[in-house]
Amino acid sequence: MYRMTLNGREIDDIHRLVGEITEKYTTVENAEFLRNAPVLAHELPRRVRSFLNDFRLTEPSGVAVISGLPIDQERIGSTPAHWRDREAVSSALLEEVFFFLCGTLLGDVFGWSTQQDGHLMHDVLPIKGDEDDQLGSGSKQLLWWHTEDAFHPFRGDYVGLLCLRNPDGVETTVAMADKIPWNEVDVDHLFQPLFHIRPDESHLPKNQAVRDVPPETQELLDAAYARIIEMNTQAEKRPILSGSARSPYMCLDPYFMDVDKLEEPARGALRGLIDVIDRVLEPVVLEPGDCCFVDNYKAVHGRNPFTARYDGNDRWLKRICVTRNLRNSREARLSSSDRVIF
Ligand SMILES: NC(=[NH2+])NCCC[C@H](N)C(=O)O
Ligand SMILES: O=C(O)CCC(=O)C(=O)O
Ligand SMILES: [Fe+2]
Numbered sequence: 378m379y380r381m382t383l384n385g386r387e388i389d390d391i392h393r394l395v396g397e398i399t400e401k402y403t404t405v406e407n408a409e410f411l412r413n414a415p416v417l418a419h420e421l422p423r424r425v426r427s428f429l430n431d432f433r434l435t436e437p438s439g440v441a442v443i444s445g446l447p448i449d450q451e452r453i454g455s456t457p458a459h460w461r462d463r464e465a466v467s468s469a470l471l472e473e474v475f476f477f478l479c480g481t482l483l484g485d486v487f488g489w490s491t492q493q494d495g496h497l498m499h500d501v502l503p504i505k506g507d508e509d510d511q512l513g514s515g516s517k518q519l520l521w522w523h524t525e526d527a528f529h530p531f532r533g534d535y536v537g538l539l540c541l542r543n544p545d546g547v548e549t550t551v552a553m554a555d556k557i558p559w560n561e562v563d564v565d566h567l568f569q570p571l572f573h574i575r576p577d578e579s580h581l582p583k584n585q586a587v588r589d590v591p592p593e594t595q596e597l598l599d600a601a602y603a604r605i606i607e608m609n610t611q612a613e614k615r616p617i618l619s620g621s622a623r624s625p626y627m628c629l630d631p632y633f634m635d636v637d638k639l640e641e642p643a644r645g646a647l648r649g650l651i652d653v654i655d656r657v658l659e660p661v662v663l664e665p666g667d668c669c670f671v672d673n674y675k676a677v678h679g680r681n682p683f684t685a686r687y688d689g690n691d692r693w694l695k696r697i698c699v700t701r702n703l704r705n706s707r708e709a710r711l712s713s714s715d716r717v718i719f
Contacts, residue, residue: 383445439553439676455689503685573612
């Protein structure tokens with residue numbers, strides 16, 4: 378793991394910058410803020426910029442964590458019951474701005490029209506009724522390790538998780554490519570387009586929120602859901618590994634891959650990889666203020682089961698997706714600067 382801890386002066390500088398920004402903008406989804414974010418991110422402390430730049434370019438680890446950001450538990454208030462319950466102005470706006478600017482040092486933050494109402498800033502919190510679901514909002518069941526949005530050709534390069542609270546020390550799990558003994562894995566077959574990955578349930582229409590959108594957006598949204606359903610029934614075959622054969626990038630989500638239905642040698646190759654990933658999987662307890670970025674090519678992540686409280690003190694994370702190449706998805710976005718993939 379690649380780690381840094383903010384010192385007192387850096388925290389003061391961050392508070393000053395974020396204070397200035399939140400005087401002007403009341404959400405990180407404000408169009409002008411989004412346009413200026415890469416410029417504003419230049420004003421983060423140099424050690425933070427340098428840390429994230431190294432993480433991006435030299436790939437020292439599959440996971441980077443910046444700790445030390447103080448979280449005012451009283452100001453952020455209780456953990457909402459649902460991601461749909463977002464306030465007009467987020468109680469955690471200051472933290473979100475810092476988190477968003479850090480993400481912007483790695484690339485461009487983007488969202489999905491089919492996930493959390495198209496918002497860029499997601500909430501990860503346990504939702505009553507989702508306990509047994511394979512969702513970020515689940516709790517009782519193991520959240521299987523996965524590449525974030527593995528099924529989608531426009532998946533992000535990084536997934537950011539900012540911990541606001543985690544009173545029971547619930548464990549995120551990570552397995553980093555650099556810890557995998559690649560010589561024990563059937564790399565050759567995993568580089569071949571023999572595998573399909575179905576969309577995870579957070580993108581399915583059943584987890585759609587009811588929202589009012591203009592008719593032209595509704596049309597795009599319907600088309601986006603139609604594509605998700607199509608990917609669910611007839612997923613395209615793709616490789617699991619890419620890049621360097623000795624130090625590969627990974628993209629897999631075994632829970633949605635119907636491993637048993639695969640033919641040999643694909644099945645054996647994937648089973649072998651799943652086994653070694655299980656062996657190197659490690660728990661990471663995110664503490665309040667931890668700003669974590671998982672390299673979505675160099676690590677998979679999940680979450681261990683826990684018992685939700687539903688009393689306002691539940692574990693609460695913010696989540697963002699970051700891409701190094703927004704242009705890749707231009708055909709699925711409304712304009713060159715728009716951040717939402719339909
Ligand atoms: N094995 C999986 N991919 N599970 C789904 C992961 C959680 C999903 N990203 C969500 O937002 O709820
Ligand atoms: O809750 C966590 O620690 C990870 C959640 C996650 O992987 C997700 O929401 O996709
Ligand atoms: Fe995830």
